[in-house]
Amino acid sequence: MKNEYDNENFFQEYAKMSRSREGLKAAGEWHQFKPLFPPLQGKNVLDLGCGYGWHCTFAAEQGAVRVLGLDLSEKMIEEAKKRNAGEQIEYRVCGIEEYEYPKNMWDCVVSNLALHYIEDIENVFQRVCTTLKPGGTFIFNMEHPVFTAGVGQDWVYAEDGTPQYWPVDHYFISGERSTHFLGCEVVKQHHTLTQILMGLLNNGFELEVVEEAEPSEEMLHIPGMKDELRRPMMLLVKARCASEG
Numbered sequence: 655m656k657n658e659y660d661n662e663n664f665f666q667e668y669a670k671m672s673r674s675r676e677g678l679k680a681a682g683e684w685h686q687f688k689p690l691f692p693p694l695q696g697k698n699v700l701d702l703g704c705g706y707g708w709h710c711t712f713a714a715e716q717g718a719v720r721v722l723g724l725d726l727s728e729k730m731i732e733e734a735k736k737r738n739a740g741e742q743i744e745y746r747v748c749g750i751e752e753y754e755y756p757k758n759m760w761d762c763v764v765s766n767l768a769l770h771y772i773e774d775i776e777n778v779f780q781r782v783c784t785t786l787k788p789g790g791t792f793i794f795n796m797e798h799p800v801f802t803a804g805v806g807q808d809w810v811y812a813e814d815g816t817p818q819y820w821p822v823d824h825y826f827i828s829g830e831r832s833t834h835f836l837g838c839e840v841v842k843q844h845h846t847l848t849q850i851l852m853g854l855l856n857n858g859f860e861l862e863v864v865e866e867a868e869p870s871e872e873m874l875h876i877p878g879m880k881d882e883l884r885r886p887m888m889l890l891v892k893a894r895c896a897s898e899g
């Protein structure tokens with residue numbers, strides 16, 4: 655499977671992002687994502703698409719006894735091992751679609767900004783519910799359907815270069831979207847809001863929290879951040895696995 659994160663140019667550009675240099679405190683969604691974590695003392699946590707492993711370290715700091723971070727990219731896993739190693743943390747090169755999802759294994763499954771790379775998201779939801787212990791928690795943050803359905807994932811600009819509006823088209827046609835991100839062509843997957851939320855409800859989950867990312871007051875001075883209040887870029891969900899896997 656092609657993954658742009660293993661492309662050297664893309665990987666170097668990703669490394670320049672503030673979230674890559676400074677970790678979770680520089681991530682625009684963290685003030686909304688952090689409160690979704692359940693108590694993790696003594697718990698087992700799985701991170702799908704862990705990247706540099708920031709959330710794995712956070713889980714270990716919260717008292718998790720076993721944390722497994724999966725990522726398709728060898729480069730990202732290499733980086734995670736350097737930056738976010740820990741006695742309780744294991745990293746594995748593995749696609750979200752390929753993981754074996756053992757029954758009743760994890761107390762909490764986390765995924766930040768990786769599920770918009772997954773084509774059959776409903777299949778992943780079903781398998782996540784299977785691998786969670788009954789009552790276990792799934793928290794994720796993915797690109798919002800309004801963002802993934804955007805035309806070329808970019809604003810329409812005025813002549814002076816300021817963003818005029820965010821175009822949305824073909825909303826109900828889910829699937830592949832070719833986008834430009836960090837100077838590369840990156841393929842993402844668009845899913846409608848119904849597919850995401852009903853996909854959870856139809857596969858054993860109860861919804862606990864649904865949020866759309868908005869920058870915090872403290873971040874609004876950062877160039878471009880005010881534009882994040884013009885359309886939702888990310889969808890955050892906390893769901894409880896209600897069925898026995």
Ligand SMILES: C[S@@+](CC[C@H](N)C(=O)[O-])C[C@H]1O[C@@H](n2cnc3c(N)ncnc32)[C@H](O)[C@@H]1O
Nearest residue numbers: 659703704705725726727749750766767768771
């Ligand atoms: C935007 S990064 C987010 C990384 C990390 N979760 C974070 O928040 O810092 C997206 C990550 O998803 C990984 N990824 C993309 N498609 C994947 C797949 N099919 N299976 C596993 N990981 C995948 C990429 O390699 C990359 O590390």
